[in-house]
Amino acid sequence: MSTLNLTLKIWRQRSAKEKGSLETHKMDNVSTDMSFLEMLDILNDKLEREGKEPVIFDHDCREGICGMCSLFINGKPHGPERATTTCQLHMRSFKDGETITIEPWRSSAFPVVRDLMVDRSAFDRIIQAGGYTSAKTGSAPEANIIPVPKENADLAMDAATCIGCGACVASCKNASASLFTSAKVSHLALLPQGQVERTERAINMVNQMDEEGFGHCTNEGECEAACPKEITVENIARMNREFIKASAVSRG
Amino acid sequence: MSQKRTFLNTTVGKKVLMSVTGLMLFGFLTSHLVGNFLLLDAIGGRDAFNDYAHWLITHPAIIPMEIGLFAVFVIHIVTAVKVSLASKAARPESYAVRNTLGKSTFFSRSMLQSGSIIFVFLVVHLYTFKFGTEHKVSQIKDNVSKTTELAVVEGEIKVDTTTIDTAVIESKRDLYQTVVENFAKKWYSLLYIFAMIVMGFHLAHGFQSSFQTLGLNHPKYNCCVKGISNFLAICFALGYSVFPIYFGFINPIGG
Numbered sequence: 001m002s003t004l005n006l007t008l009k010i011w012r013q014r015s016a017k018e019k020g021s022l023e024t025h026k027m028d029n030v031s032t033d034m035s036f037l038e039m040l041d042i043l044n045d046k047l048e049r050e051g052k053e054p055v056i057f058d059h060d061c062r063e064g065i066c067g068m069c070s071l072f073i074n075g076k077p078h079g080p081e082r083a084t085t086t087c088q089l090h091m092r093s094f095k096d097g098e099t100i101t102i103e104p105w106r107s108s109a110f111p112v113v114r115d116l117m118v119d120r121s122a123f124d125r126i127i128q129a130g131g132y133t134s135a136k137t138g139s140a141p142e143a144n145i146i147p148v149p150k151e152n153a154d155l156a157m158d159a160a161t162c163i164g165c166g167a168c169v170a171s172c173k174n175a176s177a178s179l180f181t182s183a184k185v186s187h188l189a190l191l192p193q194g195q196v197e198r199t200e201r202a203i204n205m206v207n208q209m210d211e212e213g214f215g216h217c218t219n220e221g222e223c224e225a226a227c228p229k230e231i232t233v234e235n236i237a238r239m240n241r242e243f244i245k246a247s248a249v250s251r252g
Numbered sequence: 253m254s255q256k257r258t259f260l261n262t263t264v265g266k267k268v269l270m271s272v273t274g275l276m277l278f279g280f281l282t283s284h285l286v287g288n289f290l291l292l293d294a295i296g297g298r299d300a301f302n303d304y305a306h307w308l309i310t311h312p313a314i315i316p317m318e319i320g321l322f323a324v325f326v327i328h329i330v331t332a333v334k335v336s337l338a339s340k341a342a343r344p345e346s347y348a349v350r351n352t353l354g355k356s357t358f359f360s361r362s363m364l365q366s367g368s369i370i371f372v373f374l375v376v377h378l379y380t381f382k383f384g385t386e387h388k389v390s391q392i393k394d395n396v397s398k399t400t401e402l403a404v405v406e407g408e409i410k411v412d413t414t415t416i417d418t419a420v421i422e423s424k425r426d427l428y429q430t431v432v433e434n435f436a437k438k439w440y441s442l443l444y445i446f447a448m449i450v451m452g453f454h455l456a457h458g459f460q461s462s463f464q465t466l467g468l469n470h471p472k473y474n475c476c477v478k479g480i481s482n483f484l485a486i487c488f489a490l491g492y493s494v495f496p497i498y499f500g501f502i503n504p505i506g507g
Contacts, residue, residue, distance in 0.1 A: 009348075011348075022348055072347060072349075074349055074351065075347065075349040075350045075351030076351055076353060101348055101349040103347055103348060103349070106343050106345055106346065106347055107342060107343055108341060108342050108343065108344055109342065171353060173339070173343075173356070173361070174338075174339035174342060174343075175339065175342035175343040176263070176339075176342070178263075203256065204256075206262055206263070206264055207256055207257055207262065209263070210257060210261075210262050210263050213341070213342055214263070214342055215263070215338055215339035215341075215342035215343070216263045216266060216267055216335045216338060216339055217263065217264075217267060217465075218267075218335075218339075218360065218363065218461070219360070219457075219460075219461040219464045219465060220355060220356035220357075220360045220361070221355035221356060222352065222353050222355050222356050224355055225353035225354055225355040226353050233464065233469070234469050234470075234471070236464070236469075237464050237467045237468065237469030238467065238469075239264075239467075240264055240267075240268070240464075240465060240466065240467040241466075241467030242467075243262070243264045244264070244268065244466070244467060247259045247265070252256065
């Protein structure tokens with residue numbers, strides 16, 4: 001087991017209203033087998049024992065599926081590895097003596113709650129605006145009664161792997177939420193179960209995305225590269241298609 | 253939920269407007285470039301170019317076309333400024349460290365800057381060409397010159413006054429002269445070429461981006477659209493640079 005000596009520059013901010021700044025911490029003998037969040041746990045342990053405020057950061061499942069962890073590590077969302085959430089990132093991805101800068105997602109729609117924790121409820125409101133389907137209640141229907149083309153099922157499943165972490169917004173130079181919103185619009189537009197609300201969904205979700213203050217998509221594709229679930233920008237084109245069509249035909 | 257936005261007040265709608273006006277401007281660039289090639293002696297030359305320019309500026313549809321083109325430029329530029337300001341507002345505090353993830357390109361990241369340079373170029377271009385020095389060429393109609401020739405040969409001073417009255421000397425703008433004089437200034441030609449390269453940068457991202465915005469993305473055609481976009485960008489940058497290179501450095505006839 002090898003170890004690393006690291007310098008951490010961590011964003012500290014007491015609340016959304018107060019100004020934040022980078023704070024430097026030395027970390028010695030960090031195991032390369034540790035996950036990134038375990039490394040922060042050890043830092044917090046040390047800070048608490050010294051009677052200082054621990055660094056606040058979001059995390060939950062720590063197995064890359066819940067979408068709670070975030071962190072902008074050395075200029076990249078979820079750090080240097082592709083298709084990896086921060087919780088699945090390990091210290092072996094870093095070099096001995098390295099300086100690691102850790103910042104929160106930066107977007108006016110994601111206000112900082114404290115330190116590295118941001119409020120991502122804007123995403124919840126986008127989902128509430130249209131990320132649902134109407135289902136018939138009653139007895140369970142026969143599972144195979146609705147045929148779905150294999151290709152559509154695959155594309156819908158690819159879109160549905162979005163965990164809503166917000167790395168797309170964090171990486172976008174315009175802080176646009178197009179990749180997230182388009183993954184949700186695509187997921188349901190591709191399936192027969194999503195057809196009832198198809199038109200209104202596209203309009204309502206795009207409207208809510210704009211209400212939250214996210215920026216415009218300028219088709220650079222950084223979001224696609226940042227996404228830990230490898231959602232593609234093909235979904236954004238689909239969302240635009242859905243939205244243009246819906247705007248033309250909607251009576252609402 | 254709050255009041256629904258009109259199409260053009262949404263982020264997607266604004267980008268659709270950008271892409272549609274962008275494609276229209278691309279069409280204008282194509283026709284402008286085709287006309288420019290008449291400047292070359294191998295294809296047209298002074299008379300052919302001036303005739304074309306004269307036909308164009310005296311065409312009855314030119315005023316509505318120019319108003320339309322002006323509107324398209326204004327919409328494209330105003331929307332670009334709005335979109336950029338909204339994006340700035342979407343991230344009030346910038347990152348201390350930020351690295352590209354390798355998907356964006358220099359061209360895509362610098363659309364606002366390249367667009368601004370093209371805008372400055374456009375103003376200078378209109379000032380120095382469209383509203384530049386007005387040279388005139390006078391052309392006497394064929395039948396009139398024949399009449400005068402005949403009179404000289406016969407050695408008689410037999411001038412038909414009605415012929416002179418109708419022999420209105422057709423005076424048209426010698427735009428060719430304006431072009432060669434402008435390009436004879438080497439610094440002007442160099443700046444022109446620089447602006448055309450920047451326009452190539454703008455097109456390299458803009459053309460392909462407009463398809464994605466309009467929802468035209470399919471794995472079967474994506475590489476094709478990207479390839480065509482880059483190819484067209486190079487064609488336009490080189491194509492427009494032919495004239496300052498030719499009249500500025502190879503054959504500076506207007507100096």
